[in-house]
Amino acid sequence: MSITNNGISIVPSFSLEKPATVFNMSIAKGRFSFDPELAFSLEAKPWYSLFWFRYNLSPKQSKFNMNVGTHLGLNFVNIPFPNAKDSIQIQKTDRYLVLEIFPRYKFSKHLTMGVYYLRSHGLDPATLNALNFVTLYTEISQIQLSKKATLGISPQLYYLNIDGNHGYYLTSEISLSLQNFPVIIKSTINKTFETKVEGSKPFLWNIKLVYPLKGGKIKP
Template sequence: MKKAGIYLICLFLTPSLHTFSQELQHQKTTQINGSVGITNNGISIVPSFSLERPATVFNMSISKGRFSFDPEMAFSLDAKPWYSLFWFRYKLSPNQSKFNMNVGTHLGLNYVSMPIPSTKDSLQIQKTDRYFVLELFPRYQVSKHLNMGIYFLRSNGINAGTLHTLHFVTLFTDISQIKLSKKATLGITPQLYYLNIDGHDGYYLTTEISLAWQNFPIIFKSTMNKTFESQVEGSKPFLWNIKLVYPLKGGKISP
């Protein structure tokens, strides 16, 4: 079943990758941007899971036309790797359309520290779990400040000992650029979501709040996650964090 699922994902992505290769021949400008953030509690892309200690996250996006490569890497503050995601995304809808549809895939690497058996000292080794992931993200721009949509993510574990299949579906709402004053803006992103891991499921609510000031380099963010009902191992009743994000200066590259 796992091999069949991966085959169907590849089959679904093939037409988009073919269209992408044709578009690249007509695109000239490459856009690069990114950010770095630090948080008191690293919360995963699936917000029911956390590192349970401070972390730093690096994001980068290299886009050309409708295609983008979006790597993301996270580390604990003692420099131990947490996860690495290497996203390849393609925008199916035109740039000026109110309806947007993204399809993406990535190879995800999750790093787990494990004690070495049969040793007296507390020595550990770093185990790397590999995942193949597909995402679909249709959304509609209701107004200048409001976007709504559905986000779907499916993950398949590649090596032995990983989670076999993960389904993550959210009802997505993004309320952005709410003016609190002449210089301060607020953003709120509430999401109701369903999570199923190897037949064990749960229902959750997560909300991200962001606060930014004009001409101030740091964006303040906070994520809160509430579990309503869950059979998923490791789900906690409530998670939260505070995150400081520094957007890196982007640029364009022309041939």
């Protein structure tokens, strides 16, 4: 689970613009996994819910990996209550059907590169009809800063197209792990180069504290 000063979406050109907490979980058997992700503002109001079903097409221990996945995404939006005298808001739930494809190659324990593609289609009126998100993915991990500190960097150039409006961006996540310290410190930055996508900010950043919870096997 994690907490951040600014919730940044899975498409990092969008943010909640306020502090948020995110819960991630993964249940796997063989090549299949179920990966729910639940996000809330610190006011305990739901932000989004993702229910990923993923399948790994590659055999174990392979340097080349390719995941395919789909999810039903729920996005929660607060809108003013019609004809209300006070500033009353109601919560609207927008449903999205999403597909992802993620081929990547592990060159070494420090370097992985690939391409990530996500397509989203709105199921409700007044939602986004079609979203296409393509990113050139690089992961530089396990950089030993000292005996007790490890750094990871994931720079990505990406293209975003929403209902015919497109843009070009750069994003990167930086993570710092300290030995015998239970929390991982992460930061995401996002820079817009050129865009016609409504709602894109010129620059976004956040600081995130991640607390990994121990997993285990579920006995039959």
